[in-house]
Amino acid sequence: MIFLEQHSKYRELLKREGIKNTKHRTAILEILEESDSPKTAEQLFISLKDKTASIDMSTVYRTLDTFTSKNLVVKSNRVDDGKALYEFNHHEHKHHLLCVGCHKLISIEDCPIGELQQILKRKIDFDITGHKLEIYGYCRDCKNFKEPSTDSEDV
Amino acid sequence: MIFLEQHSKYRELLKREGIKNTKHRTAILEILEESDSPKTAEQLFISLKDKTASIDMSTVYRTLDTFTSKNLVVKSNRVDDGKALYEFNHHEHKHHLLCVGCHKLISIEDCPIGELQQILKRKIDFDITGHKLEIYGYCRDCKNFKEPSTDSEDV
DNA sequence: TTCTAATTGCAACTGCCTTGCATTTGCACT
DNA sequence: AGTGCAAATGCAAGGCAGTTGCAATTAGAA
Numbered sequence: 001m002i003f004l005e006q007h008s009k010y011r012e013l014l015k016r017e018g019i020k021n022t023k024h025r026t027a028i029l030e031i032l033e034e035s036d037s038p039k040t041a042e043q044l045f046i047s048l049k050d051k052t053a054s055i056d057m058s059t060v061y062r063t064l065d066t067f068t069s070k071n072l073v074v075k076s077n078r079v080d081d082g083k084a085l086y087e088f089n090h091h092e093h094k095h096h097l098l099c100v101g102c103h104k105l106i107s108i109e110d111c112p113i114g115e116l117q118q119i120l121k122r123k124i125d126f127d128i129t130g131h132k133l134e135i136y137g138y139c140r141d142c143k144n145f146k147e148p149s150t151d152s153e154d155v
Numbered sequence: 156m157i158f159l160e161q162h163s164k165y166r167e168l169l170k171r172e173g174i175k176n177t178k179h180r181t182a183i184l185e186i187l188e189e190s191d192s193p194k195t196a197e198q199l200f201i202s203l204k205d206k207t208a209s210i211d212m213s214t215v216y217r218t219l220d221t222f223t224s225k226n227l228v229v230k231s232n233r234v235d236d237g238k239a240l241y242e243f244n245h246h247e248h249k250h251h252l253l254c255v256g257c258h259k260l261i262s263i264e265d266c267p268i269g270e271l272q273q274i275l276k277r278k279i280d281f282d283i284t285g286h287k288l289e290i291y292g293y294c295r296d297c298k299n300f301k302e303p304s305t306d307s308e309d310v
Numbered sequence: 311t312t313c314t315a316a317t318t319g320c321a322a323c324t325g326c327c328t329t330g331c332a333t334t335t336g337c338a339c340t
Numbered sequence: 341a342g343t344g345c346a347a348a349t350g351c352a353a354g355g356c357a358g359t360t361g362c363a364a365t366t367a368g369a370a
Contacts, residue, residue: 024348062348131289
């Protein structure tokens with residue numbers, strides 16, 4: 001029974017953090033872990049309506065806040081409208097490519113910050129503890145449809 | 156008269172974009188250009204009250220929207236609360252170091268994206284048009300006071 | 311100076327998110 | 341299994357950043 005295994009996995013996760021196991025919480029963890037891209041609270045709300053009986057938006061927000069403070073979930077803000085985004089914390093270091101054409105989000109492991117870190121340390125005595133890198137552009141499917149390039153400045 | 160020179164400079168900027176020259180607009184451009192870090196609409200609103208007679212928040216937002224669409228201003232979102240930030244577009248490529256201790260913002264010209272661009276192009280056929288890189292850590296003044304390092308993960 | 315479209319102030323409103331409170335529920339301990 | 345209590349939830353109201361409709365004002369071209 002895959003479902004049972006899955007749920008006992010989330011149950012352990014919650015127990016480890018010292019918070020109670022509820023159907024809403026496992027449902028939210030499940031949706032987020034299965035999702036390959038960050039979700040807004042409302043997208044989660046809609047998915048949850050299908051999965052569990054019903055849930056209130058305040059519960060969604062409170063649960064996501066709890067998960068974020070426990071580092072089970074990573075919170076960020078969407079670039080265009082500033083809306084909050086939540087994704088399962090896989091504890092791996094990765095960045096996203098955002099396609100400007102179709103808004104697809106592609107995960108990559110490449111990270112060029114390592115070398116920069118040494119340079120900054122030496123040049124201006126700054127100790128890096130974390131960073132955020134977002135890359136915009138056109139994916140393979142969209143690059144052929146983009147308008148005649150204006151000025152590929154700022155790259 | 157430095158002030159006159161300054162204002163005629165903004166006047167030209169606005170004329171070039173085909174939008175009218177008003178005291179609010181020059182005031183906003185002036186504040187943003189003189190500021191070394193991005194500002195929220197409300198911070199601007201407060202600065203503006205000192206400078207010009209009075210201004211409405213809706214005017215602030217509308218002006219900033221106009222400037223953003225004309226690329227005179229760059230809009231982003233604050234990391235912690237998602238609030239909108241606006242900064243003068245100096246049309247130079249730079250990134251910021253944000254000190255986690257004192258919240259100082261340090262500008263750097265180092266940018267490690269150039270090399271990454273070739274890699275991504277070759278590996279997954281993705282054309283970069285832009286990117287955003289934020290780096291967090293401790294500046295020289297704060298590094299001595301940071302708490303005994305827990306786990307310098309995610310760097 | 312005159313005319314017109316752009317800009318502004320005001321007030322009401324939207325949407326995301328939060329909070330207070332009464333009710334329910336998970337779960338540790340018998 | 342039953343009990344007790346803190347944690348979690350639903351509901352409704354509220355807070356706050358940002359938006360919008362509209363009438364009054366103003367920049368700037370003719």
